[in-house]
């Protein structure tokens with residue numbers, strides 16, 4: 001009797017389970033048939049994060065455009081000579097993040113000035129602690145480490161220099177993510193005519209001082225990547241975001257090797273969509289498969305920079321068009337032209353779930369945003 005009752009309940013449960021399962025799968029199939037990917041009409045309604053911008057202007061134009069296009073922003077302070085002083089950048093970030101706490105987040109940074117002094121590490125740590133207390137979601141280290149800053153002996157300080165370890169250990173221990181921009185695009189070490197995208201050709205033709213192909217006395221591309229990896233080997237639990245696709249932008253295979261090797265690392269797309277598009281012109285399926293396979297590890301970002309002297313309306317238009325263009329490429333299967341690549345590029349029509357992670361959930365998780 002007990003056994004019969006049990007069997008009967010089990011049969012009912014099983015039928016119910018089969019019914020629920022088939023109901024779910026038919027609902028899913030219907031949904032997939034109608035819309036596996038987003039369209040241009042979905043752009044404004046999907047919540048998004050641009051995880052690498054530079055709000056170097058205290059005016060609210062960037063915020064207004066972000067809100068209109070349903071973006072939150074991570075503004076990254078960086079010790080870049082063409083930008084305002086890092087204290088001014090931080091003041092702007094603090095002010096905007098207080099005024100617009102759901103739209104603007106920021107990452108702090110530090111200067112290499114004073115590196116040779118005994119108290120440099122403690123001054124940097126104090127500065128970063130204060131920034132985190134004031135809301136900084138990450139710390140940025142820029143390519144001046146490895147490519148331009150020299151110590152008192154005129155030696156370049158590489159990212160794996162032991163003098164940086166106490167700072168990286170401190171950030172790792174306090175679970176503060178580190179955004180690293182080390183090296184340059186691989187194109188930087190190639191002759192102009194061999195570069196894969198037009199923006200690199202133009203930039204390095206105009207700035208020969210930064211064109212490493214012309215400076216064989218400087219560290220090689222491989223040396224920059226090895227130093228970065230050596231630093232990560234020393235700080236394995238660091239939450240690391242490789243800015244600009246970790247300077248591996250030229251090869252989705254190399255990006256995959258990097259992500260497999262460093263499970264706590266992710267990549268931001270800032271200013272490297274052209275490199276992704278150049279690869280997808282050659283092999284769309286390969287690039288699409290890479291983004292789907294690593295959908296938990298890639299963060300949407302543009303590197304949009306709102307400069308102090310920039311016209312507000314011009315900047316808003318630039319930001320809106322850049323965001324629309326990237327949305328079209330990643331979400332639809334239409335053909336588009338982009339300035340970085342000659343000819344046309346076909347959109348990747350990534351699945352909605354992958355887009356949700358790349359455009360929102362990954363950055364939200366990694367930087368612990370609201």
Ligand SMILES: [Zn+2]
Nearest residue numbers: 052054270303
């Ligand atoms: Zn940047």
